Amino acid sequence: MPFFVDREIYIGKYKHASYKMCYWTEQSLRTGGRRHCYKHDFGIDSYACIQSTSYKACNLACVFCWRDIEARPRVFEEHDDPETIAEELIKTQRELVKESLNKCIENWYIAHKILVLISKNGEITVQEVSDKIGVSRSKVREAFLDLYNSNLVLRIDNNTYRTNKEIINKELNEEEAKEILEKYFTTLEEIKKTHEKAMNIKHVAISYDGEPTMYPYISKLIAEFRKRGITTFLVTNGTFPERILQMLEEGNLPTQLYVTLHAPDLETYLKTTSSIYPYIPSSSIHWERVQKTLEILSKLPCRTVIRITTVKHVNMVNPEGYRKLVLKGNPDFVELKGFSISGHAPKIIVRLGKSLPIFDEATLMKQALQFSPTFDEIFEFASQISDNFRIFPLISTNKESTQVLMACRWKDLKDISIKKP
Template identity: 30%
Template sequence: MPDQIYNNIPDFRTLLKNQGYSLVGNHSAVKTCLWLKRSIKDEGACYKSRFYGIKSHCCIQMTPTLLCNQKCIHCWRPTEIEVPAPEEWDSPVEIMGSSIYAQRKLISGFGGSAPRERWMEANKPEHAAISLSGEPTLYPYLPELIDEFTKEGITTFVVTNGTRPEMITRIRPTQLYLSLDAPDKNTYLEVCNPESPELWENIKKSLSNLYSKDVRTVVRITLIKGVNMYNPEGFAELINTAKPDFVEIKAYMHLGFSRGRLSRESMPSHDEVYAFASKIADYLDYEVADNVEISRVVLLSRPLEPLPGQS
């Protein structure tokens, strides 16, 4: 592990601020992503814009908790640092309002460099990606938080590791992502370093729960070369229990603190991701619907399933 990645790490809150996070209340955070910064200048957009019609410059990337019950080796966040648990939870109303305020403050500096119309649009967020850091289903009032965003006309994506199946049954976002980073339990333990080995059974329950959801569902796989990039049939069997609307298969990216755990060679090329995604599709009633080379991501869907961003 390269020592320079971890040398002189400040306390957790200072570290987050240094990395561009805006801390919200006692346990939440907001951060602008690369694609928001490009989109607000009309210089490009996230692949989610192409797949699902999301305006990248109108998207809040946030989390209601920085706590996580996994320490995934491919995570760009500093999983080696313990996150203090809150003494009490902030209310959904507080988190939503403070997140919108924090987003507007973060993009205030673009007022002079971005097209005026796009900057004004960005100040009226249309979408919340509840996926920044931590595991959002650990926040006990996640269903109510989603409802608060919905009341404001803001659509929501929730990205979960699937370890809390009971929360999967309660939430109703616009789109529900479940990360599936292993085709079997042993690989899961190696890749995700969960706080309990039994969380693998919870993930399988969550996949089954996904099948009964009346919202748009996606299973997302992050491929790490030499680690979990094998057994496409195993991935397919698990995916088939969820029968999601879409499957996103993307490459691990050598960024942030993951550089201390994995080598640059752990990143598969776009061609390798496409080939592995095609193998998974061969075991399912899905086909390659789209792909974005710059993001090394491939989207699978059922045949003739229209993409939300292109319908």
């Protein structure tokens, strides 16, 4: 298993805020900063980024949500103060970064041993490596995954790998394996330096669970991070326009505000943001509040993004409708991201009411695949929304994150980096 990404840590006394190390933060730490998420286009270093939420409860039950909407609370009655949340988030990240260093160094040495072993026969299993070097299979799998991501090995099945002959075409001694590892994966020095730099938190994403703007002091929380020189990305479902106005009036807008646009029309919106099982419906009132948020969005002085989470057979319809709503919001950027089958997202088939409640993970995962668009499908849908990128010019794509980024009112397509918190 990954070192930290499955570990959720509640923040504060009332536990409405929480922290979870992002997959890409861990990837960046273990590769010495070489791997990073799409936010790198904005100048964000994944190793110095906190993934968090200010409010785990949510007023919607989106069918594609990767969180446990079936069990999570709908509201919290008491709240921690913003300073406590900010300090605990920073403290928690730093503690895990410290813990990560030795794990990443150990992982590098395991990867090095794998390269030497696999180069002898060109193919080896996880169990064989585990037996030969006396390390658990889970640690071997993690090292294999890094070698796979570095294009040094190819996967035959979940337990067997072979060398990439274009890079490794002979038996390697330890020094040769070290040189290849340092070229394609990372160096021990890079790992150490990246962990050192990661102690200086530069960015906080307030996004990963719930609806952050339900936290009544979200404006002051943004201010707490800004006074520490930390940039913020805030993601909202758009149903609390009054909180956005509050942030505007108090001068505490985030560095970049994301508004999730679930659908191009009311009918699709209700389908996408309501769960049939368990029965948690949204309403036209939510849709009307999103329209109000779009009106506000067009007037905000901060950087803004409209995010469309694309789900096949659910909301990848009516591209002209999306185009109209994006133009209404007039954000700096338009982002399309693909539905990801992670966490509780495989329950989508049940939430849509297309299946009786199923609790077998393998069955859920298999059925959920039909809703996950390929990168090419997302790119084509982005092209349709943007009229072949004539209305919203293409800025960048990220196949690993299944993401397409386009410009709306942003002018400099070659530089979208953030200059200040």
